[in-house]
Amino acid sequence: MIALERRPQASTAWTWAAPLMAVVLTMIFGGLLFAALGKDPLVAIRTIFWDPLFGEFASFYRPQLLVKGAPLVLIAIGLSFGFRAGIWNIGAEGQYILGAICGAAVGLALYPSEARWLIFPLMIAGGALGGFLWAMIPGLLKVRFNANEILVSLMLVYVAEQLLAAMALGALKNPEGMGFPGSRNLAQWDSSVSWIDRSAGLHWGVLFALGAVVAAYALMARHVLGFQIRLTGQSPRAAAFAGVRPNRLILVCLGLAGALAGLAGMFEVTGPAGQITIDFNVGYGFTAIIVAFLGRLHPVGILLAGGIMALTYIGGEIAQNQLGTPAAAIQVFQGMLLFFLLAVDVLTHYRLRLGRKAPAPAPRPAPAPEAAE
Amino acid sequence: MSDALLRLDGVTKAYPGVVANADVSMTIRPGEIHALLGENGAGKSTLVKAIYGLVTPDRGRMTLMGRPYAPHDPHAARAAGVAMVFQHFSLFDALTVAENVALGMEDPPPFRTLAARIREVSETYGLPLDPFRTVGDLSAGERQRVEIVRCLLQDPKLLIMDEPTSVLTPQEVAILFETLRKLSAEGTAILYISHKLEEIRALCESATILRLGRVVATCDPRETSARAMAEMMVGGSLHVPARDRAEPGAVVLRIEGLSAASPRAFGTSLKDVRLEVRRGEVLGIGGVAGNGQDELLAALSGEMTAPRGLIFFEDHDVGPMGPDARRALGLLAAPEERNGHAAAPGMSLTENAALTGRVREGLTRRGFLDWGRARGFAASVIETFDVRTPGTETAAGALSGGNLQKFVIGREILQRPEVLVVNQPTWGVDASAAAAIRQALLDIAERGAAVVAISQDLDELMEISDRFAALNEGRLSPPRPAAGLTVEEIGLMLGGAHDMDVAHV
Incomplete structure (x- = not known):
């Protein structure tokens, strides 16, 4: 008989061991998945996790890690504030798209000016503002009408995708593009390009992501706002007693998440993507949810998790090219990672007891009668 | 003693780092109102949880009506005739009295019969209760009645009550005591946990006092002063708060x-x-x-x-x-x-x-x-x-x-x-x-x-x-x-x- 017993205090060791164990379990079961597809599991795992870093063509793949990892980390950091406080913004993908549209629109409005000192900062502000405002829609609806932010933010992703298509085909379409959908290439315009060193994979988004990690760390560990966020997540009633205004916190958390996702979108469109196109978004906003949880909603954890997730993206592409694995396999792989993380996470708060039957819980919906010792 | 309803012999329960009950022995006779006294952490809670099947003792024996008694969960305890009213009510505010009672029963009878039974039992014991009222609208005293009636419907031999008067007005306490005395006269034993020593002196016939998990004394509360009982619980003399009453200011x-x-x-x-x-x-x-x-x-x-x-x-x-x-x-x-x-x-x-x-x-x-x-x-x-x-x-x-x-x-x-x-x-x-x-x-x-x-x-x-x-x-x-x-x-x-x-x- 196996029984779960609640730990009096969450286990620190398991807090950090759980993500590692989830990665290992994902490797094992992912390997079995590849074996079932008729691929050599060891080769597949090596292709995904080893080759991008240390393989023959690693120098080509390593910069890609920065390119993929930066938006994931930037968005996940933003999401982590809300997730800590129990505010579930599932619509970062939409905020990312709006950040890209608004950032690009600000820049394109000033095309072909050469005043980069003015245009690029304006575009950054525009991107952040676009994501922020898009996140304010679920925020205000939640505060005003208690609308569920999960549903509203998620549905707004699909609205944002339609808007993206409309922009790529309409307002932002390249007038010199010979009728092809898509905006001008912002990565080729000196005033708007976000690349710093393209061959190293370094663009402004990478620096912002690192800055966000440091700022988030300081905010969560030391700032009153971070304390209030953690307190709200732990016990909303204690937070109200401590003077937290819940509605303000909802708007702050959603706003931060939106602004950071918007920034990620803006740096993407002026760098790796280059232009607003119909298929500009590739799911970073959703994958970032996994990154946030895999990183324990902790800034440093998110940085590492973003790296691992970027690795699976790149490794997955290599596996697709070299081993012929289906594209969906890598998504299954990422899904497994979240699944195992949530499963292993139980051990952070509970311990396993083997053997004799554990004391039965109270039979009725009773709060356990612990008060009368 | 052959006339014991429940006997505990050397019941011991240890948790990591703390012994909650050490070698506790006590006897409850049929129809007796027995007080269990002790400070917080003295082990009262663990002991009643053991009797109610929520905790399995590490050592020791329990005997109920002459038969070995080792309930492994509260279902078994209830089946054997032990019922418990918790200090915190486990009721759903949005449901009616009868629905709440039915939820706590192993095998609820048809609704109409149940409602009639609730009326009957509650009136017999002086605890008037309308089975169709919503629990959210009841006072704390009335909610407690729901819990008590729920227990009484199972016809218990032993009723455990944990701090039952903490939510009641003095008048409601008087009604509760009438009910408990009536139950006792009919042969139901009551194990009564409370910090309120004057109440225990008014109600109980015997008392077992725990300190740090051990039985340190037994007494007849009717003949022992509240102060003496408190000092047995604390194991020393009691400090009574005092101050110089100052003139109130602005x-x-x-x-x-x-x-x-x-x-x-x-x-x-x-x-x-x-x-x-x-x-x-x-x-x-x-x-x-x-x-x-x-x-x-x-x-x-x-x-x-x-x-x-x-x-x-x-x-x-x-x-x-x-x-x-x-x-x-x-x-x-x-x-x-x-x-x-x-x-x-x-x-x-x-x-x-x-x-x-x-x-x-x-x-x-x-x-x-x-x-x-x-x-x-x-x-x-x-x-x-x-x-x-x-x-x-x-x-x-x-x-x-x-x-x-x-x-x-x-x-x-x-x-x-x-x-x-x-x-x-x-x-x-x-x-x-x-x-x-x-x-x-x-x-x-x-x-x-x-x-x-x-x-x-x-x-x-x-x-x-x-x-x-x-x-x-x-x-x-x-x-x-x-x-x-x-x-x-x-x-x-x-x-x-x-x-x-x-x-x-």
Whole structure:
């Protein structure tokens, strides 16, 4: 008989061991998945996790890690504030798209000016503002009408995708593009390009992501706002007693998440993507949810998790090219990672007891009668 | 003894680091009302959990009606004839009485039969109850009846009652005692857990006293003084809080006709509450749980804001202010629920010290928390109020209830309040710690602060209050000097007899 017993205090060791164990379990079961597809599991795992870093063509793949990892980390950091406080913004993908549209629109409005000192900062502000405002829609609806932010933010992703298509085909379409959908290439315009060193994979988004990690760390560990966020997540009633205004916190958390996702979108469109196109978004906003949880909603954890997730993206592409694995396999792989993380996470708060039957819980919906010792 | 209903022989239960019950032996005879006494942490809870099948003892034997008795879960205990009424009710507010009763039964009869049975049982035992009323609308006393009737429908041989009177008015207590005596006369044994020694003297025929998990004495409560029993529980002499009653000073807190809807479903709205508290004074507010205590505390702490012109701290109109602004002025509060309201159970004591201490203890600098100072503040609370904890980084939820209570009360007291509002300040705290908390409340009053003590423990209120008022259905009775109030008068105030004031307005 196996029984779960609640730990009096969450286990620190398991807090950090759980993500590692989830990665290992994902490797094992992912390997079995590849074996079932008729691929050599060891080769597949090596292709995904080893080759991008240390393989023959690693120098080509390593910069890609920065390119993929930066938006994931930037968005996940933003999401982590809300997730800590129990505010579930599932619509970062939409905020990312709006950040890209608004950032690009600000820049394109000033095309072909050469005043980069003015245009690029304006575009950054525009991107952040676009994501922020898009996140304010679920925020205000939640505060005003208690609308569920999960549903509203998620549905707004699909609205944002339609808007993206409309922009790529309409307002932002390249007038010199010979009728092809898509905006001008912002990565080729000196005033708007976000690349710093393209061959190293370094663009402004990478620096912002690192800055966000440091700022988030300081905010969560030391700032009153971070304390209030953690307190709200732990016990909303204690937070109200401590003077937290819940509605303000909802708007702050959603706003931060939106602004950071918007920034990620803006740096993407002026760098790796280059232009607003119909298929500009590739799911970073959703994958970032996994990154946030895999990183324990902790800034440093998110940085590492973003790296691992970027690795699976790149490794997955290599596996697709070299081993012929289906594209969906890598998504299954990422899904497994979240699944195992949530499963292993139980051990952070509970311990396993083997053997004799554990004391039965109270039979009725009773709060356990612990008060009368 | 062959006439024993339940016998315990050497029951021992150890948890990691603590022996909850060590070699406990006791006997309960059929029809006996047997008191189980002890301070918090003495092992009462573990012992009754063992009898009710919630805990399996490590060693020892239990015998019920001559047969070995080892229930592995409460179903088995109920099947064997042991029933229990918990201190905290496990009822669904949104369901009716009959539905709630049916949920707790192994094999509920058809609804119509059940309703009839509920009526019959409740009337037989003097506990009138309408099976079709919604539990959310019942008073605490009526809710307890639902729990008792639920037990009685199973026709128990032994009924365990855990602190049953903490939520009742004196009149309701009298009705409950009648019921229990009737049950006892019919042969049902009752194991009665309470801290209220006078009640035990009035009701019980025998008592077993536990200290640190061991049986230290048995006595006949009818022939033992309350003080003697308390000293057996504590294992020493008892400190009775005292102070020099000073002349009350200027009015420092004033509520002028506050009416406010409860923020919670099934909460109680405050209705035209008026009060004045002076410096150096303790205002005791009694009342049965659920009559607006939580709401009154929220209105004073700032969790629930009020329009202008209703709540004044000295000359400041604090109604629209949130908790932090009120704290800055010196209006502090300690809510009843420790876990999740006064403290965040998953956070460390340091973090919980910053939870309310941030403003007055200067724990922030330009928006950043100074964890070093917060730790120092937590450490001084722990030291001053004798909080038993491994250290400041322990999670609040890992502390025992009484220790956490000492921490949350101490945290406010050390912030030098001008006005301190407490709700159930010694709830679940053992006698010596409770005395220390009451003494601390009296000390700050003597120093010139005003104290508003909301409590359901009338003995406590009589011990510390200068004036006494009662909350009933969200209305506050006009305060009266506490000295010289009789139990009958208090009972009438609690029961809402001051409604007469409203009637002729």
